[in-house]
Amino acid sequence: MIKYIGSKRRFVAQIGAMFSQMGAASALDLFTGTTRVAQELKRRGANVCAVDTARYSEILAQCYIACDAADVDRRDLAAAMDHLQALEGDDGYFTETYCRRARYFQPSNGRKIDAIRDALDSAFSESALYPILLTSLIEAADRVDSTTGVQMAYLKNWAPRSYKTLELRVPGLLPGNGVAMRADAAHVGRLLPHVDFAYLDPPYNQHSYFSNYHIWETLVAWDRPAHYGVACKRLDCKEPSTRSVFNSKRQVKTALQGVITELQADIVVLSYNDEAWMDLDELVALCAVRGEVEVLSIEAKRYVGAQIGIHNPMGVKVGSVTHLRNLEYMIVSGEVADVKRVAQTAGAPAGCRA
Numbered sequence: 001m002i003k004y005i006g007s008k009r010r011f012v013a014q015i016g017a018m019f020s021q022m023g024a025a026s027a028l029d030l031f032t033g034t035t036r037v038a039q040e041l042k043r044r045g046a047n048v049c050a051v052d053t054a055r056y057s058e059i060l061a062q063c064y065i066a067c068d069a070a071d072v073d074r075r076d077l078a079a080a081m082d083h084l085q086a087l088e089g090d091d092g093y094f095t096e097t098y099c100r101r102a103r104y105f106q107p108s109n110g111r112k113i114d115a116i117r118d119a120l121d122s123a124f125s126e127s128a129l130y131p132i133l134l135t136s137l138i139e140a141a142d143r144v145d146s147t148t149g150v151q152m153a154y155l156k157n158w159a160p161r162s163y164k165t166l167e168l169r170v171p172g173l174l175p176g177n178g179v180a181m182r183a184d185a186a187h188v189g190r191l192l193p194h195v196d197f198a199y200l201d202p203p204y205n206q207h208s209y210f211s212n213y214h215i216w217e218t219l220v221a222w223d224r225p226a227h228y229g230v231a232c233k234r235l236d237c238k239e240p241s242t243r244s245v246f247n248s249k250r251q252v253k254t255a256l257q258g259v260i261t262e263l264q265a266d267i268v269v270l271s272y273n274d275e276a277w278m279d280l281d282e283l284v285a286l287c288a289v290r291g292e293v294e295v296l297s298i299e300a301k302r303y304v305g306a307q308i309g310i311h312n313p314m315g316v317k318v319g320s321v322t323h324l325r326n327l328e329y330m331i332v333s334g335e336v337a338d339v340k341r342v343a344q345t346a347g348a349p350a351g352c353r354a
């Protein structure tokens with residue numbers, strides 16, 4: 001799975017346990033990112049709808065959520081992977097932009113990425129394997145990048161992993177049905193069908209995922225965009241249309257209120273933390289429109305940038321970090337009986353409940 005800021009790697013088991021405890025069958029992961037929560041719910045038998053605005057999230061969701069592992073011809077997949085892995089490298093946009101002008105990847109790996117991505121368009125664009133192969137490429141590139149996990153900057157000195165050779169691996173496909181959707185949560189919430197269990201994990205601050213993961217956007221769009229700055233970000237990172245209302249301090253409360261009010265779901269679980277713009281009282285008040293509210297709070301390590309310090313785009317340390325831990329909230333709302341059942345079995349000790 002790719003490195004992703006705000007990813008809920010440490011909480012998937014708890015979220016999955018909440019879903020199972022409800023005896024739920026359908027689920028929504030509205031800000032799905034890496035799709036790891038949606039994957040956990042699918043593993044537990046859910047028919048999941050995974051939604052995000054990011055192009056790469058849609059591809060990951062097509063691979064892990066919409067695709068039924070039982071429908072995939074393993075021999076075709078293995079042959080396609082072997083073919084792509086064996087391609088000669090090709091010096092293209094990716095190598096020039098992200099390996100020479102910027103230094104996110106070693107040129108030898110950049111050339112492989114160029115060749116494989118071109119081949120995906122020329123030979124596999126109509127194939128059901130396309131999202132699986134593109135997911136494999138994104139994940140392979142992530143394993144050899146030279147960043148701290150966001151693409152606002154690359155490391156001053158090459159990361160040790162960047163010296164490894166890019167290697168495609170077969171993604172861990174899951175059996176079952178699901179839906180992958182690229183859509184804006186602020187608009188799509190009220191249009192989605194009823195689900196038993198909805199999980200909401202919006203951005204918590206002004207940092208745009210579109211900018212933070214601009215290389216994955218480009219690798220999926222394959223549109224060779226004009227770029228700017230040392231980080232070679234896509235020019236459209238500057239466009240208001242690529243910014244999310246959930247990244248706007250002025251708009252986030254109304255947007256979140258709209259989503260929480262309009263969703264058709266028995267249980268809504270909202271993730272947030274104590275460093276975000278809205279405080280816990282405001283969040284609880286928003287969720288109270290759905291009935292009973294319980295808050296689980298878990299102390300957690302802050303994101304990787306906080307662990308290693310603040311650096312400028314050239315990798316030079318420019319500031320200090322004040323604290324290394326924060327509180328992650330999961331705010332559960334719905335009918336009293338459901339909320340009590342879900343909150344008590346979420347794996348959090350009773351003392352963690354606010």
Ligand SMILES: C[S@@+](CC[C@H](N)C(=O)[O-])C[C@H]1O[C@@H](n2cnc3c(N)ncnc32)[C@H](O)[C@@H]1O
Binds near residue numbers: 032037054
């Ligand atoms: C905190 S991350 C979610 C992480 C995810 N739960 C995981 O474990 O990987 C927030 C996600 O919201 C997405 N996002 C931002 N604005 C959005 C919007 N208006 N509609 C849908 N998704 C949005 C971002 O692309 C990002 O993937």
